[in-house]
Amino acid sequence: MLDYTNQDWKSRASELSFRGQAFIEGAFVNAVSGKTFDNINPATGEILNQVAECDAADIDLAVAAGRRAFEDGRWSRMAPEGRKAILLKLADLIRANLVEMALLDSLDMGKLITDAVTVDAPGSAHFFQWYAESIDKVYDEVAPTAPGDLALVRRVPLGVVGAVTPWNFPLDMATWKGAAALAAGNSVVLKPAEQSPLSALRLAELAAEAGVPDGVFNVVPGFGATAGQALGLHMDVDCLAFTGSTQIGKRFMEYSGQSNLKQVWPETGGKSPNLVFADCEDLDAAADMAAFGIFFNQGEVCSANSRLYVERSIKDQFVEKMIERAKGMQPGDPLDPASKMGAIVNERQTQGIMRFVEAGKETANLVAGGERVTVDGKGCFVQPTIFDGVTHDNPLARDEIFGPVLSVIAFDTEEEAVSMANDSIYGLAASVWTDNLSQACRVADNLHVGTVSVNTVDALSAQTPFGGMKQSGFGRDLSLHSLDKYTALKTTWIKYKP
Template sequence: MPTTDTLVIRNPADGAELARIPVTAASEVAWHTADALEVHRSGVWSSAPPRARAAALLRLADLMQRDAETLARLDSEDAGKPITECRENDVPGAIESIRWFAEALDKQYGRVSTTSSDVLAFTEREPFGVVAAILPWNYPLAMACWKLGPALAVGNALILKPADATPRSTLHLAALAEEAGIPPGVLRVLPGTGAETGAALAADPIVEAISFTGSTTTGRKILTAAAATNLKRVSLELGGKSPQVLMADALAFGDHLIDGLIEAAFLTAGQNCTAGSRILVHESIHDEIVDRLSRAAAELTVGDPSDAATQIGPVIDAVAADRILGAIDTAVADGARIATGGVEVPVVQGGRYIAPTVLTELPANAEVLRTEIFGPVVTVQRFGTRDEAIALANAVDYGLAASVWTKDIDDALAVARGIRAGLVSVGTYSEGDMTVPFGGWRQSGFGGAEKSLQAFAQWSREKAIWVQSA
């Protein structure tokens, strides 16, 4: 029976209601997975020629381009993201990922093993069947497409569970997929809560692979559910506490350095898993960096996300705002100094806006140095030697991303190799383009790559075939 529960979708900018969307109950999840299995076994998509699947995905990308403004508006309204960020970054990146995986699909090959002359041994990859992805709220469309591209390209039937607060762009994406000619039932979107809909997907024995982007706490629950049921393949991209390491010569990068620090720290109001929230600075340039960074942060435009001039929008909701402000208060109580920010900003009634915040002079045991704040807050710490910089960079439980700012190749390689993280950029803040794998270490997750050719391996399994001559 259809559920009577609904998700009330609100605009973080002002708290206004945007939509009411039915929750997918656990019993409905079971029906959808069983139906998806029938669709997969029919071969309507899984047995289609790879180039036919690629052509359908390219049509989807074209339709997304046609509706780019609608998709940008939906993400901006649901997540409170600045509309300019959605228009210029998120939506173009989502479209690019669909095109990239579609075009890369027929570039995949199996392997032939070296055996005796009377044997042919080779490998091929096949789709799992029914797979699922549970999405975060901070990049609703982009994360949907990072997962959709390779999962559908290899022939799976995919179920997307959008975040509770941000389902509308993913629902629109599903409608575009049907318009593009992707057969009904191959892609389905199940809005709902993590506690009911997401948990049901994680425990469903028909789902053979699941990808999750979100908190470490929820990632552990998904692992537990998979272990207790069918041992489905699990891929987790979890939290982060990413360091930005500024060696003694970092000022040689000029304005590019400050621009990079600002982008890393405050993109999406700091609600970003790779946010460069820990700035580690050589003692010789510490004071100048704090001064320049603080002035640049104070000049950022905090405003209504629907305004094209806005650089920093609201945080997602009141719970997040109270958590972030509480973390700042705790840091100050621990001895931190607020170089700029640290306060709530009145912008639009009903929304929660926090000024970009820079904290300095923190004691080594300050909680804010270890805990992911997920807001527009960065800390600045001093170091004296290369080894000390590496030790500070690794002094957290996470290992998602990092940046190293130096023009010295010896320092660049030593620090990049010394940091325990899945992605390290040098001379910039970047997650790389679609050709670069993306995934975390330690409590930032595991299980594969969200981008690059490696993503195909995340959504398919290898089979070895041994042919013995008579």
């Protein structure tokens, strides 16, 4: 598949059939209301299919199905090796359907097919495999007690987990939530973003094929104000895991307080800084990764390195390198392997990005991009855009744009760079480029973020937790730590005759 041409990908895309119904209790069903909405390919403007517009009634059905499955133990009390075998099979099924899963995400939200087929879809399989393998390796505890007492501390599944996932990595985000929650023994009700429901619905079908019992993994497409709100307010949902904007993350926490005090795990916005110091010897590598850090996935990444702080003595030189890289990353047909950037997810997001760009043209120095473009006269595309001379109070440097827009700010001292990097409501990620080990460690220590990548950008793995600080939220995906979100600690204290 890595040698597929544009025509090969278009041919494979034309062979696809799209699921549009909700998946509840092991079956595809229409929304109770019968309503549907258009699912649009942002690269062409074409309608892919009609998707069930689910609301509170459908959420009720899905939660009830999840509760029944949890209570009767068909999954929650299955032996760990049983759940492990099923999730391993699911990982294999994702790999067996890699082309289809990649195409669903590319068509749905505009990402490059080369990224979807080499990063997103294989990553989803990997994460399911990783959590499957973890199931029988996470041990419970025995607390230290006096003779005659035995205190067992166990991790137990919470029950029904609601997951609300974003449109920028549809399959991966469904996996980051679903794999860990399922591994821990919970039932899941997933509400994918309305802009990109296709891969989540197909994932549910593959899960059933792998042997996940009916009612354990449910997918309910719909809008945030209806289906998402209903999930957040539901009195029988035990936990809500969310990735998306800070504004909506706060709303889900309000829903918890208005309902049953369910746990809420938000992973929200970001405005990640990238600090490049003059002692970085390989500026080309730093520029390559800085460009990747902001232009990958069209900049639609919560941890995108959208603030570039460069030591003043090398700033102009580094900006020139960034301009050259931007010129080589122009948007194109997402199904063309030669394209370097794909489409923005929809018209609304595109217009929002361009409002920031147009305002920025009046307040900073536009040195690359700055225009909305089309491909074959169609689609939602924005050029990779760089602003130099950005002041630290400029919205370009403060607000999450969620698009391919980079702000460059010069600094003179390490203290100034760290101070500006930390002067943000967000604290998701940061990058540091230096060949001074002490400086790297010192700066990393002083950055108030969840992940600091040194001499790289946006580093993550199944073994390391992903999440932020401040208004980037406090949820954690990936690693064994994410199982903490989906389990409760239960103590059983036994008195016996010593």
